[in-house]
Amino acid sequence: MVxxxxxxxxxxxxxxxxxxxxxxxxxGFQGGTIMAASLLLMRLAAGREIAQLQFRTILGTPLGSIxxxxxxxxxxxxxxxxxxxxxxGFLPFAGFQAAELRSLGILMVEIGVGLAVMAxxxxxxxxxxxxxxxx
Amino acid sequence: MxxxxxxxxxxxxxxxxxxxxxxxxxGDADAVMHREKSPAGSQGASSYxxxxxxxxxxxxxxxxxILADYRGYDTLxxxxxxLTAGLICFLILRRKKKNSDDPI
Numbered sequence: 001m002v003x004x005x006x007x008x009x010x011x012x013x014x015x016x017x018x019x020x021x022x023x024x025x026x027x028g029f030q031g032g033t034i035m036a037a038s039l040l041l042m043r044l045a046a047g048r049e050i051a052q053l054q055f056r057t058i059l060g061t062p063l064g065s066i067x068x069x070x071x072x073x074x075x076x077x078x079x080x081x082x083x084x085x086x087x088x089g090f091l092p093f094a095g096f097q098a099a100e101l102r103s104l105g106i107l108m109v110e111i112g113v114g115l116a117v118m119a120x121x122x123x124x125x126x127x128x129x130x131x132x133x134x135x
Numbered sequence: 136m137x138x139x140x141x142x143x144x145x146x147x148x149x150x151x152x153x154x155x156x157x158x159x160x161x162g163d164a165d166a167v168m169h170r171e172k173s174p175a176g177s178q179g180a181s182s183y184x185x186x187x188x189x190x191x192x193x194x195x196x197x198x199x200x201i202l203a204d205y206r207g208y209d210t211l212x213x214x215x216x217x218l219t220a221g222l223i224c225f226l227i228l229r230r231k232k233k234n235s236d237d238p239i
Contacts, residue, residue: 021196021199022194022195022196022199023194023195023196024196025196025198027198027199027202027203028203029213060221060225061221061222061225064217064218064221065218067214067218068214068215068218071210071211071214072211075207075211086204086207086208086211088192088204097193099190099191099192099193100193102191102192102193102194102200102204103192103193103194105203105204106192106194106199106200106203106204109203109207109210110199110203112214113210113214116214116217116218117214117217119221120217120218120220120221123221123224123225124220124221124224127224127225127227127228127229128224128228130228130229130230131230
């Protein structure tokens with residue numbers, strides 16, 4: 001009962017940690033881990049069926065790959081636009097200074113890292129429980 | 136045999152403690168890695184980061200700038216390591232549907 005109340009707030013805090021990484025301690029790895037903690041809390045507390053409604057097991061590995069692809073794509077987009085790989089100053093968004101583009105690139109990268117970490121942690125938990133009876 | 140193990144452990148620990156006395160103090164400005172210039176004469180990286188992190192990336196958190204921008208390759212590698220760990224867990228631990236009745 002408590003975990004059902006607490007879990008959304010943990011998720012909100014995870015988003016805060018990811019998106020506030022520019023200004024305080026935090027970032028993709030930490031925020032993704034907190035997000036995975038909230039999802040795992042629902043898996044432990046509410047049982048398999050309800051947790052599957054929230055985050056399906058099949059989604060784990062594809063979302064992790066998408067996270068890595070977001071990171072790689074950000075660097076590759078900068079390379080296609082004329083800069084070096086992962087040089088966010090060359091990202092092809094109009095109307096930004098180079099410093100602002102770097103800030104934006106860092107944000108995109110952090111989102112990719114957070115998504116990958118969250119999905120992979122949940123996927124590892126699901127893989128460990130694979131084949132065992134769920135209560 | 137057990138005594139030899141303990142002796143090795145204690146001597147290695149003593150070696151580590153002895154080596155830790157050679158480390159520079161925390162925040163020591165005269166340590167080689169914190170100097171403005173390296174012994175070879177090139178400009179040190181750490182002072183460059185501290186001076187230019189906000190100017191380069193418009194982000195107040197210096198650690199985030201170093202992690203995601205200056206050291207972007209490193210973070211990409213870390214994320215790939217995490218993905219690889221997840222994929223290996225998937226490949227080792229997932230079982231086929233038809234074998235799900237086996238006890239092991």
